[in-house]
Amino acid sequence: RKEVEQDPGPFNVPEGATVAFNCTYSNSASQSFFWYRQDCRKEPKLLMSVYSSGNEDGRFTAQLNRASQYISLLIRDSKLSDSATYLCVCNTGKLIFGQGTTLQVKP
Amino acid sequence: DGGITQSPKYLFRKEGQNVTLSCEQNLNHDAMYWYRQDPGQGLRLIYYSQIVNDFQKGDIAEGYSVSREKKESFPLTVTSAQKNPTAFYLCASSIRGFETQYFGPGTRLLVL
Numbered sequence: 170r171k172e173v174e175q176d177p178g179p180f181n182v183p184e185g186a187t188v189a190f191n192c193t194y195s196n197s198a199s200q201s202f203f204w205y206r207q208d209c210r211k212e213p214k215l216l217m218s219v220y221s222s223g224n225e226d227g228r229f230t231a232q233l234n235r236a237s238q239y240i241s242l243l244i245r246d247s248k249l250s251d252s253a254t255y256l257c258v259c260n261t262g263k264l265i266f267g268q269g270t271t272l273q274v275k276p
Numbered sequence: 277d278g279g280i281t282q283s284p285k286y287l288f289r290k291e292g293q294n295v296t297l298s299c300e301q302n303l304n305h306d307a308m309y310w311y312r313q314d315p316g317q318g319l320r321l322i323y324y325s326q327i328v329n330d331f332q333k334g335d336i337a338e339g340y341s342v343s344r345e346k347k348e349s350f351p352l353t354v355t356s357a358q359k360n361p362t363a364f365y366l367c368a369s370s371i372r373g374f375e376t377q378y379f380g381p382g383t384r385l386l387v388l
Contacts, residue, residue: 171318173318177316203376210364211381211382212366212379212380212381212382213319213366213379214379215376215377215378218376256318256319260374260375262374263321263324263334263374264321264374264377265318266311266318266319266320267318268316268317268318269318
């Protein structure tokens with residue numbers, strides 16, 4: 170079993186839609202979590218850090234469920250520019266990256 | 277502007293050749309990291325350094341070597357022992373070890 174698992178997608182949604190990605194992790198001692206955004210052939214860029222139950226930044230909301238060992242990323246009012254791959258990352262003392270979930274927002 | 281730079285953007289390696297990828301940061305971060313990304317896979321840690329003149333192996337260190345002689349610089353050498361080097365190589369840094377990491381633009385290594 171992978172330490173961090175994500176549905177690779179792709180998730181194809183229309184502009185304005187709300188979309189949610191889940192990420193499950195196996196190490197219950199994970200201390201903190203991150204969501205990174207990665208555009209095609211570019212480096213990952215930090216989207217959000219999650220240290221407790223969740224975090225919200227504009228249209229983006231991350232929620233952490235320690236009992237079930239998953240974190241989610243909710244994107245409201247999707248924009249064309251949100252099209253990217255979203256990487257889930259767990260801090261177990263080192264950062265463990267999921268393979269990413271690809272989002273394609275269509276006009 | 278503070279940030280992380282990597283060079284070159286593309287690198288071609290011949291069989292049996294060692295190549296070195298450059299990574300420089302001016303963020304005054306103590307920790308630096310090298311990752312490898314292959315299609316459809318998550319980033320995998322090659323080496324990391326939490327302080328100057330010290331570094332540790334990550335999960336896939338075989339065939340790679342690093343040095344950390346200066347706080348700002350963490351070059352990665354891909355040796356001829358690395359049999360499958362074609363990948364996207366990403367350098368990152370953080371204020372301290374394994375906190376929020378910031379990435380450079382990456383180097384794509386291709387084998388001729």
